[in-house]
Amino acid sequence: MPASRLITTYAPERPEAVVLLLHGGAARPGRTAVHPAQLSVLRMVPLARRIARAGRGRVAVLRLLNSHRGWDTTHTPIDDVAWAIGQVRERYGDLPVGLVGHSLGGRAALLAGSLDGVRAVVALNPWVYPTDRADLAGRRVLVVHGTDDRVADPERARVVAEAIGETTDVDFVPVEGGKHAMLSQGAVFERLATDFVLGATDPAS
Numbered sequence: 001m002p003a004s005r006l007i008t009t010y011a012p013e014r015p016e017a018v019v020l021l022l023h024g025g026a027a028r029p030g031r032t033a034v035h036p037a038q039l040s041v042l043r044m045v046p047l048a049r050r051i052a053r054a055g056r057g058r059v060a061v062l063r064l065l066n067s068h069r070g071w072d073t074t075h076t077p078i079d080d081v082a083w084a085i086g087q088v089r090e091r092y093g094d095l096p097v098g099l100v101g102h103s104l105g106g107r108a109a110l111l112a113g114s115l116d117g118v119r120a121v122v123a124l125n126p127w128v129y130p131t132d133r134a135d136l137a138g139r140r141v142l143v144v145h146g147t148d149d150r151v152a153d154p155e156r157a158r159v160v161a162e163a164i165g166e167t168t169d170v171d172f173v174p175v176e177g178g179k180h181a182m183l184s185q186g187a188v189f190e191r192l193a194t195d196f197v198l199g200a201t202d203p204a205s
Helices: 045-054 077-092 104-112 154-164 186-200
Strands: 005-010 017-022 059-065 097-102 118-124 140-146 170-175
Touching: 005 045, 017 045, 017 077, 017 104, 045 059, 045 186, 059 077, 077 097, 077 104, 097 104, 097 186, 104 118, 104 140, 104 154, 118 186, 140 154, 140 186, 154 170, 170 186
Parallel strands: 017 059, 017 097, 097 118, 118 140, 140 170
Antiparallel strands: 005 059
């Protein structure tokens, strides 16, 4: 099976926190490997750069490339996130971690948010099942969903956000006219995610 990979967007010498970006991408036959040039991966590049700039040298920003596309029952993106957090610990020690994911990456962020060290979770247009549940007590959580998303159902995301909100505070922000690819309203999604994850991973907060 292809291996998970981390791509460094920015790595200050002494970071105070780490933000890990998680891409989406539908499954393909034969457990297709993730390619760095696929659109679902490239979609996270501008956001990673924005977080790095706004972090002003305080935050390391990494993009995770999953071991394969999609989600199956034997090895899910949650396993890839767990691997990535282990790598973060080896590189940077015990720093607060923020997860920012889009589509299936948003689902992975929500369901992996209970892993040790995760301080903040941002899910952008998450593709979820309404039965998805996670105990994210002690984490700060933001779900942002475009009202015109025809790939990932905003109401499913709202149901999951409300369920997770039973154990922690969850902000659910609709983006009017926003679609799944976050193109027409990209600046709105990026600003909301950046401000939230930097604030929530600030050790002084």
